[in-house]
Amino acid sequence: MFEKHLKSLKDIYALKMHQAKKSCQKYLPANVTYSIPNTGFYFSLQLPENVHSQELTATLKLKNILVDDISRMFLPHISNKNMIRLSISRTQLTDIDYGIAQIAQTIVSLQQKKSSIFKDSQLYI
Structure with a gap:
């Protein structure tokens, strides 16, 4: 009975990780890298240099x-101030794509805010 339950859980987590990979490929900007195992509970995203993980975490919250x-x-x-960790253990399969x-949208938004700080300014020497 335990082996059957374990296999069922592994199959569920493998399906969730597969969805996470597809969604990352579909939505994440090219300057965000990800490490997603075939199964398990966690995966990580390496953020661009100008996006700090604490700021992203707070904004997403x-x-x-x-x-x-x-x-x-x-x-x-x-x-590492530029990496976040995501858990799929309590996430519904249908919520992964949306999340x-x-x-991705929040990362792009944070990057645009930071790159636009000096956008309209002129340098006077």
């Missing part, structure tokens, strides 16, 4: 999309 900034998973001197699309 306002949209009721919960992701984890990986800084607390490493020693302070190894911390990845929202993450």
Whole structure:
């Protein structure tokens, strides 16, 4: 009975990870890389240099999309401010595509805000 249950869970998580891969390919900007295993609970996104994970995490939380900034998973001197970790364990398969699309849209929005800070300014020497 346990083996049957375990196989069922592995199949479910493999299906969710496959959907996550498809959604990442479909929505994420080219400057975002991802590491998605074939099965398991977690995958990660490497963000562009000008998008900090804590800012993205806080912005997504306002949209009721919960992701984890990986800084607390490493020693302070190894911390990576440009990576987030996502769990698919409590996520419905149908919500994965929507969530990845929202993450992608938020990343693009944060990048545009940062690149537009000096957009209309002129340099006076």
